[in-house]
Amino acid sequence: MRASWTLPSAWSAYPRRGVVVLATATAVLNGAVTADGQYLTPRTAVAVVSGAALLAGPRLPWFAAPLTAVVATGLWGWPMLSLLLVALFDLAACRRITMAVGSCAVVLAVNAVAPAAISLWRPQQYGPVLFMLLAMVGGLWMGNRRRLVRALNDQVEHLRVERELREETARAAERSRIAAEMHDVLAHRLSLIALHTGVLSTRASTLPPPVAERLTLLRTASTEALADLRDVLGALHERGPTAEAPPSPILRDVHELVEQAREAGQQVELRVSGRAEQAPASHRLALYRLVQEGLTNARKHAAGAPVRIRLDYGGPATVVEIINGSGETAGHGTPSGFGLVGLAERVRALGGDLHAGPHGPGSWRLAARIPRPAPPAQNGSRP
Known part of the structure; x- marks a missing residue:
């Protein structure tokens, strides 16, 4: 069983507060009617406390609001029924069906010996039971809808993140491919420079000394640049030792x-x-x-x-x-x-x-x- 009191997102905003306030006001008015118009009575205090517990919601233990509603309805009958219906709706929405059914059974059992003026069994014997059943069915529907919407939102978010990761992977792969291709191109050009400068260096005796010196320096620089390029970017070619090199x-x-x-x-x-x-x-x-x-x-x-x-x-x-x-x-x-x-x-x-x-x-x-x-x-x- 869950250790916290949770409410459906669509039922925890302002509409729920309005429903709780209306249910509390209805309970107070009905209690005053059954008490010969007196408002300052224990039933009024219990109705206000029960309404406050329903409004507090997650800030109290999960059983606080249903317990006060069960006590109020069990002792003072149908005038407090509106508070019990809200509590049953919340319990069903949070998948606490056993607790909701148990609350209904306790209320009906305790109220069975209540005076006729506040009894849930008269004048309609099964009327309150029908209202309780409708409240639980509505709570189940709201809770399932909330969970479905949350699951769909999570799935959409998961797909969005997955697509972003796949796009980033595609971009990274394309950058690696560009770097690998440019490595091939630059290696080809540098190897040509090194080759031609090496051929010219064999005829250094027929060239002026400054030119021969520049040729030697150019050949050394191109060879070193080629080696550095292979060391830095060669790892981008993700090939096995036996794989054939792809054509440039x-x-x-x-x-x-x-x-x-x-x-x-x-x-x-x-x-x-x-x-x-x-x-x-x-x-x-x-x-x-x-x-x-x-x-x-x-x-x-x-x-x-x-x-x-x-x-x-x-x-x-x-x-x-x-x-x-x-x-x-x-x-x-x-x-x-x-x-x-x-x-x-x-x-x-x-x-x-x-x-x-x-x-x-x-x-x-x-x-x-x-x-x-x-x-x-x-x-x-x-x-």
């Missing part, structure tokens, strides 16, 4: 994705402006992931619909736009919606904007605009 995305082209989609039966139209070499490596990686996600979503949610892809490598920003028409939803796969969360994180990291949503009747549009980084300032001085 920078070496793959969007045209490969389009061709693979066409071979799979998708109707893909690709329009490209400018040359891919005009865009930074980070932009090309982002565009590759965007096109990959757009084609995947089109296969999942609009199977058989034509897809239009527009890429713009020229201009002050790199732009990609993917539009697919309406089609049938694929019967396999479980769409999670977190691929776009990771792409949005990637595009924001590059200072761009990502838009995804309906585009006309039955079509969907995924578009991103990534501004080019500002070129380094040229001061015209020579080293």
Whole structure:
């Protein structure tokens, strides 16, 4: 049995206080009627005490309010019945059915020998019993509704927190993927620098001493930078010792994705402006992931619909736009919606904007605009 007195949230606010005050006033008036119009009587005091206990609620032991209502109703009968009904409602709402039934039995047993003027058995023998039963049924309904609403609110809150955690996990995974891809790109470029400076160093005897010294310094710096980069970011490649290294995305082209989609039966139209070499490596990686996600979503949610892809490598920003028409939803796969969360994180990291949503009747549009980084300032001085 619970050790505290609890009330349903919908029944513990101002409406309940009004009901308790009304029940107390009714008990006082009925008591005065049965006492020949006298208000300063023991029954009036007990009615006020019982009403105060019902108003106090959780600040008193859980049995205080029902006990005072049982005593008042048992001794003075139907004039105090309104207080007992409120107490029975509270007990039933808190799942104290045994206590509520026991209170009814005690009241009816004690009141069985009461005078006819205040008896619960006359003039309607089963009338008070019906009112008590209705109070308990109403309390059960209110308590169950309260618990259902609370459970639904907890479930909604749990789903909200779970979705936030999954979105944060998707963002973190995308950041790790970006860092890993840039590690591959930078390692490739630094290894080329080290390779070419090493080749030139073999001909140091034919070069001026300052140039040969600078070549040696450049080769040493690039080798050390490559080692530091592998030490710091190499842990981002979460692979087992026997796993094969995935191909570097920078070496793959969007045209490969389009061709693979066409071979799979998708109707893909690709329009490209400018040359891919005009865009930074980070932009090309982002565009590759965007096109990959757009084609995947089109296969999942609009199977058989034509897809239009527009890429713009020229201009002050790199732009990609993917539009697919309406089609049938694929019967396999479980769409999670977190691929776009990771792409949005990637595009924001590059200072761009990502838009995804309906585009006309039955079509969907995924578009991103990534501004080019500002070129380094040229001061015209020579080293």
